Amino acid sequence: MARVTLQSIADRVGVSRMTVSNAFSRPDQLSDALRTRILAVAAELGYLGPDPSARSLATGTTGTIGVLWASALRLALADEVSARFLGAVADELGTSGLALTLVPASTDGPVVPARDVALDGAIAFSCDPELPALDWLQRRELPVVYVDMDAPAGDVAITIDDRGGARAAAAHIVERGHRRVALLTPGFGPEPGVVDGPLPDAAARHRVISERLAGWREALSAAGVEPWVVNQPDESPAQAIVPLLTRPDRPTAVLCLTDVLAQNVLAAASDAGLSVPGDLAVVGFDDHPLALRTRPTLTTVRQDVDAKGRAAARALLELVAGRADPERPRPRSRRMSVHLVVRESTAATA
Numbered sequence: 001m002a003r004v005t006l007q008s009i010a011d012r013v014g015v016s017r018m019t020v021s022n023a024f025s026r027p028d029q030l031s032d033a034l035r036t037r038i039l040a041v042a043a044e045l046g047y048l049g050p051d052p053s054a055r056s057l058a059t060g061t062t063g064t065i066g067v068l069w070a071s072a073l074r075l076a077l078a079d080e081v082s083a084r085f086l087g088a089v090a091d092e093l094g095t096s097g098l099a100l101t102l103v104p105a106s107t108d109g110p111v112v113p114a115r116d117v118a119l120d121g122a123i124a125f126s127c128d129p130e131l132p133a134l135d136w137l138q139r140r141e142l143p144v145v146y147v148d149m150d151a152p153a154g155d156v157a158i159t160i161d162d163r164g165g166a167r168a169a170a171a172h173i174v175e176r177g178h179r180r181v182a183l184l185t186p187g188f189g190p191e192p193g194v195v196d197g198p199l200p201d202a203a204a205r206h207r208v209i210s211e212r213l214a215g216w217r218e219a220l221s222a223a224g225v226e227p228w229v230v231n232q233p234d235e236s237p238a239q240a241i242v243p244l245l246t247r248p249d250r251p252t253a254v255l256c257l258t259d260v261l262a263q264n265v266l267a268a269a270s271d272a273g274l275s276v277p278g279d280l281a282v283v284g285f286d287d288h289p290l291a292l293r294t295r296p297t298l299t300t301v302r303q304d305v306d307a308k309g310r311a312a313a314r315a316l317l318e319l320v321a322g323r324a325d326p327e328r329p330r331p332r333s334r335r336m337s338v339h340l341v342v343r344e345s346t347a348a349t350a
Contacts, residue, residue: 004047012041024049065093065316066103066122068114068133073102079260080289081305085147088309089123096317105133112136121320123147123312128205143319147312149207156319157333158312162208165301165338166215169255169283172299172340174223176347178253178281181227183216184241184265185209185257188231192240195231209257212285216255227251232261241265245272245280252280253346259284259291259300266294266345277347287341296344303338311336 010017015038022029023038030038042049067089069076076082090100103113103122114122114133121143127134129149137144144155151157173181187203188195204210213229220227228251232240244250245268256262262284266276274280276296284291287302315331322328 004042004045008045009038009042009047012045013038063097064099064101064117064119065089065313065320066101066114066117066119066137068103068105068122068124068127068131068137070105070125070127070131070133073104076102081259081286084305085125085309088306089313092310092313093317098317103133105131107132107136115140121145121316123316124149126206126208128202130202130205143316143323145312145316145319147308151333156315156331158308158315158336159207159334160303160308160336161338162211163215163218165285165303165340166212166255167219168215168338168340169285169299169301170216170219172342172346173253173255173281173283174219174225176253176281179223179225180249180251180253181220181225182230182241182244182251182254183213183227184230184232184254184261185213186232186234188229190233192231192233194228194244196229212257227255232257239268242268242272245269245274250280254280254282256282256284259286259288259298262298262300262345263290263294266296266298276345281346283346291341291343294345299343299346300341301338302341304336308336 006017006020010020013020015034019030019034020038020042023035027035067086076086086100086102093100098120101117101119103117103119105127106113107115112133114136119142122137123145124134124137124147126148138152146155146157148159149157170181187199187206187209189200198204199210199213216227228244230240230244241254254262254265256265262282265282269276269280269282276282282298284298284300286305287300291298291300311334315334318328318331322330
């Protein structure tokens with residue numbers, strides 16, 4: 001069977017080759033009736049459309065946006081909050097006909113995704129600013145939007161009020177009468193347990209960790225409360241908090257970096273024979289869907305993950321469009337509001 005080309009379709013319809021090309025790549029140049037006729041003939045002849053590689057060379061675009069994810073992609077896909085963020089980004093890109101590619105942060109193989117995958121732009125999600133994969137994206141001079149992290153000067157960041165949300169959570173605990181408070185967070189190294197001193201440099205560059213710690217400490221310090229800071233290396237069962245829960249002077253409240261960590265604290269408290277909120281108040285952050293599935297339901301700080309994903313995608317689309325139109329206004333950075341949601345896991349001390 002002879003290969004079907006744009007000229008084959010043009011000959012059948014009785015139009016120019018350029019008109020057929022416009023039917024696929026510039027539909028606004030044709031009437032709806034003519035484009036429908038051309039596409040019908042193309043389908044009849046078995047023509048799928050212009051070759052993506054050839055179209056990319058012709059237009060200088062790929063039709064693909066990347067999301068750089070610093071942690072393992074299987075974790076991003078398994079977590080409901082991360083999945084909602086990615087879904088919101090994909091929905092927003094879909095209206096512009098763009099595809100979403102998850103870009104692993106690996107840089108030690110023959111193929112370096114951040115260097116080698118064809119992209120029109122990228123969203124960097126909660127990465128260390130010194131991540132080598134991020135450096136590759138920047139060296140490619142791609143449009144990049146930074147989410148849950150600080151952006152280089154002049155670039156666009158979409159963040160939430162992590163510090164204000166954490167401050168509100170800590171103030172809530174203080175208002176409930178708690179004075180023995182633990183802060184449960186990763187970032188202080190591989191070993192779980194109580195830590196002293198400042199965040200290590202790598203963790204201090206992680207905006208979410210550093211801002212939430214700062215917010216907690218601001219509210220607690222104002223109330224004269226010196227908390228335990230507890231390092232939890234990952235969001236597995238919260239073994240780091242267990243030794244504290246069995247002490248005579250154990251904390252009466254735990255503020256957690258995420259709702260996933262808070263859920264694990266609820267399990268650890270149950271194993272230690274402590275009731276929540278009677279013996280121990282627990283507060284999370286994010287308003288993960290599991291916050292309503294825990295028993296008791298979880299007091300947490302709510303962020304609008306869907307709105308954050310849409311805002312990041314819209315900003316990136318504007319940056320990409322600005323490459324073709326330098327007069328187009330650049331999008332601005334945004335810091336999105338959060339608010340405390342009080343549920344069953346906090347109550348006044350006796």
